[in-house]
Amino acid sequence: MLQATETLLRERGLSGAGIQQVVARSRAPIGSVYYFFPKGKTQLVGEALQIHGEKARALLERFLSDKAQSLPDRFRALCRNAAAGFDQAGANKGCAIGSVSLDLDARLDALRTICEDAFDGWIAAIAQELPWPDEAERRSFAEMAVAAIEGAFVLSRARRSGEPFLTVGEWLARALEQATVMGGQHGSASR
Amino acid sequence: MLQATETLLRERGLSGAGIQQVVARSRAPIGSVYYFFPKGKTQLVGEALQIHGEKARALLERFLSDKAQSLPDRFRALCRNAAAGFDQAGANKGCAIGSVSLDLDARLDALRTICEDAFDGWIAAIAQELPWPDEAERRSFAEMAVAAIEGAFVLSRARRSGEPFLTVGEWLARALEQATVMGGQHGSASR
Numbered sequence: 001m002l003q004a005t006e007t008l009l010r011e012r013g014l015s016g017a018g019i020q021q022v023v024a025r026s027r028a029p030i031g032s033v034y035y036f037f038p039k040g041k042t043q044l045v046g047e048a049l050q051i052h053g054e055k056a057r058a059l060l061e062r063f064l065s066d067k068a069q070s071l072p073d074r075f076r077a078l079c080r081n082a083a084a085g086f087d088q089a090g091a092n093k094g095c096a097i098g099s100v101s102l103d104l105d106a107r108l109d110a111l112r113t114i115c116e117d118a119f120d121g122w123i124a125a126i127a128q129e130l131p132w133p134d135e136a137e138r139r140s141f142a143e144m145a146v147a148a149i150e151g152a153f154v155l156s157r158a159r160r161s162g163e164p165f166l167t168v169g170e171w172l173a174r175a176l177e178q179a180t181v182m183g184g185q186h187g188s189a190s191r
Numbered sequence: 192m193l194q195a196t197e198t199l200l201r202e203r204g205l206s207g208a209g210i211q212q213v214v215a216r217s218r219a220p221i222g223s224v225y226y227f228f229p230k231g232k233t234q235l236v237g238e239a240l241q242i243h244g245e246k247a248r249a250l251l252e253r254f255l256s257d258k259a260q261s262l263p264d265r266f267r268a269l270c271r272n273a274a275a276g277f278d279q280a281g282a283n284k285g286c287a288i289g290s291v292s293l294d295l296d297a298r299l300d301a302l303r304t305i306c307e308d309a310f311d312g313w314i315a316a317i318a319q320e321l322p323w324p325d326e327a328e329r330r331s332f333a334e335m336a337v338a339a340i341e342g343a344f345v346l347s348r349a350r351r352s353g354e355p356f357l358t359v360g361e362w363l364a365r366a367l368e369q370a371t372v373m374g375g376q377h378g379s380a381s382r
Contacts (some may be wrong), residue, residue, distance in 0.1 A: 011293055011296060012295075013205070013293055013294040014204070014206070015205070015207075015294070016294070016296070020299075036252065042286045068366045092295070092296070092297070094292075095225060098342075098345045099293040100293070101285075101345045101346075101349040102204055102285040102289065102290040102344070102345060102348055103203055103204040103206070103207070103290070104348060105202060105203050105283070106283070112351070112363045115302075115349040116349040116350050118349075119349055119350070140358050140362070141362065144358050144359055144362040146342065146346065147339050147343045147346050147358070148335065148338050148342055149342065150341070150342035150345040151337065151339055151341035151345070153338065154292045154293060154338070154341040154342070154345075155292075155310055155338050155341065156295055157290075157306075158292040158307040158308070158309075158310055159296075160303070162332060164338055167331050167335050167338070168332070168335055168339075171331070171332065171335040171366065175366055175369075178366075
């Protein structure tokens with residue numbers, strides 16, 4: 001059921017992941033939804049988002065800690081993987097966290113907090129791989145990278161092509177290369 | 192009614208802009224919806240998205256053609272304006288085009304095309320202000336900029352703060368500054 005919920009969130013946002021749709025997609029008996037998720041849709045969606053957030057963080061860490069490649073090339077590889085994954089999954093699945101973030105209203109503050117925590121976790125995972133001594137600078141670049149990747153999902157959905165991920169990966173990589181060239185400014189020589 | 196539809200799309204995505212909600216928000220009689228929009232919700236949302244796309248393009252053009260500032264500073268000003276606008280509007284309104292893009296399903300290809308065209312228009316508006324002779328390079332940076340700004344909406348919604356726009360504006364500006372420093376590579380001295 002959590003898998004079906006995640007897929008529905010990625011395809012159609014929060015409204016697409018209603019209990020009826022989750023039951024239809026997962027073929028679970030409807031009674032089991034309320035047995036496992038007594039608080040209903042908000043609980044089901046919240047748990048699916050948490051799982052999605054942790055999976056995405058693990059993926060980020062795997063790509064960005066690959067010491068066999070330069071740091072810019074790790075960002076290129078991450079985004080190439082995202083582009084290929086997007087196309088192979090049917091070019092119709094966004095990021096569940098991003099999608100829910102844009103559908104939130106004031107009644108859903110519990111889900112908003114889960115989205116905020118997921119983004120913060122991704123920002124921390126990226127920041128820890130950056131070679132700059134200034135923590136604010138590392139977090140700033142990492143926030144830009146998460147925004148750019150979330151935006152790539154948006155553009156890719158509209159275009160039905162994962163190509164925007166490649167564009168984003170290339171510019172993130174160049175920004176890192178130029179920061180290294182200008183080492184003194186960012187202090188990137190320290191690591 | 193179009194104004195109410197746009198606001199609802201920005202707040203809650205495609206499912207938030209149902210006919211019932213638009214009628215309640217705009218206080219228009221329900222009969223008038225089908226009088227002005229005989230094809231119902233898809234027509235109403237499509238027209239609201241087109242208006243939103245054109246307004247956003249005009250805003251981009253206004254900021255990015257301001258010759259009184261350097262090009263990097265124009266991107267900073269654009270994103271500062273977006274951050275302030277986001278916070279002042281209640282920190283709960285995304286981009287209508289981005290929001291609908293993440294909620295699309297296969298039945299909604301007419302809306303998808305409107306979103307794709309809006310993004311293409313914004314990319315063209317940004318690309319035309321870039322001083323590089325290579326058109327593919329101009330479009331690539333412009334696509335990155337649109338993705339980053341769309342992603343800033345996503346992060347800002349989750350955080351209920353427009354701060355991610357400032358982060359994105361700063362890194363876009365730096366990328367342009369470094370491209371100018373490395374003029375030979377991008378040929379930016381040509382204009």
